[in-house]
Amino acid sequence: MLDRFSGSVCHRPPAPPPGVPDTLTEILLGLRLDGVEYGRCELRRPWAVAFPAQRAAGFHFVSRGGCWLRTATSDDWMRLNPGDAVLLPRGSSHVLASDPAVPAVDIASLARVAVSENIYLVRGDAAGTSDDGLPDVMFCGTMSFNLDPLHPLVAMMPDVMRAADLAQRDPTVPALLEAMEREVELRRIGACGILARLADVVAATIIRAWVECACSDATGWIAAVRCPRVGKVLAAIHAEPERDWRVPELAALMGASRSSFAEAFTRTVGESPAKYVTRIKMFQARRWIAEGMRISVAAHRLGYDSEASFSRAYKRVIGHPPSETRAERARPRGTGGANLPADAVALAG
Incomplete structure (x- = not known):
């Protein structure tokens, strides 16, 4: 199907195997x-x-x-x-x-x-x-x-x-x-x-x-989602962020050597597999902590040996320590700031 504005062809990502969420x-x-x-x-x-x-x-x-x-x-x-x-x-x-x-x-x-x-x-x-x-x-x-x-x-x-x-x-x-x-x-x-x-x-x-229906020259995360082999890896990471994902295991999911996988993943997604896995782990951690989970429990579930090492990784990715996320949970919520403030967009880049 053609998008009348962009003139691009609509490419639907292939359906995942039964039981495997995309x-x-x-x-x-x-x-x-x-x-x-x-x-x-x-x-x-x-x-x-x-x-x-x-x-x-x-x-x-x-x-x-x-x-x-x-x-x-x-x-x-x-x-x-x-x-x-x-x-x-x-x-x-x-x-x-x-x-x-x-x-x-x-x-x-x-x-x-x-x-x-x-x-x-x-x-x-x-x-x-x-x-x-x-x-x-x-x-x-x-x-x-x-x-x-x-x-x-x-x-x-x-x-x-x-x-x-x-x-x-x-x-x-x-x-x-x-x-x-x-x-x-x-x-x-x-x-x-x-x-x-x-x-x-x-x-x-x-x-x-x-x-x-993004343009056929889409890059980054959207291109990765639409790529069957890389998309399969992303789906696995998102489905089990607490898992101790390593490059050999992810490469096996894609059916490639470690070096070929790392190169293809970085080229398509825009960052290394290790950095992406850490980012998604912290995404899950922030959700858990915002919902009331103890920081030590979140750290343990995500495979960190100590709360200190987890907190360092959290601050590096999120921009502030997990204790601040926990404190935010106790504050009254505003009515309009839950979606996409400019600083949040910068953080995601």
Whole structure:
């Protein structure tokens, strides 16, 4: 399938053997969203809406009509057609417009009807109308998702993740969005919680489509995920981060000599096998400690002989000692900083 914007062919990674989870599946299974805000926007042409920068990720799905998107980091306009979806993982400021020439108004200035605390309807009326007399319809939302900033996927994410023809590529998407719209319209008890879980799936679907349809010259972690031999090694590391992975064992998984494996892994992933394994171990350690596990227990489970050596490795990768992660657990959580702050992206690189 062709991505209309990039012109690249969609390459789906081969399915793993039964019972062996692939790397992307492992990540998507752990994806959870917090602070989801969801809106249905009906806009009559001509229209242009500006969305300010935020600490949460932004999401748009074009249901009817079409529009153009431009972010603050680009001078180019991206065309979005019905069925297209975009995820802005860093919450970059951006403009959606029926025509790039239309002056933009802030989203906050449009008539907004609150359905519940986190669900809203937006209607924007202009002097003109759409070609068929009906307004353009988009589903817009913000969300903070829990992909750890340590994860290599974070560094690979662009400002805009676009999935062209998402509704055609994945028939479940229209059903999911229909279910989300139904929750908005019926205003039933528990709608916010149900919308959050549905948004989990929609966001994961966009990320999956982005990985599958990345440009054919993709490099780094995305290229590794799409490479059957290296991807198999990554999947094993992610599935068992506590295991004492050594180069000979990983090379055997790939079916190569130690030297050939190390060279291929470093060339594709961008870092040595040992460094990558340590990074993923610390990713798992931070999750465990944030959930309340004692530092000494985490160190032991990850194969470290002493808490001191574990703490040194943790600080080298994460940027602060594990005791600080444990202290953060006791602090009140904010509402908007759980996804991708700039320093976290730098850490992941």
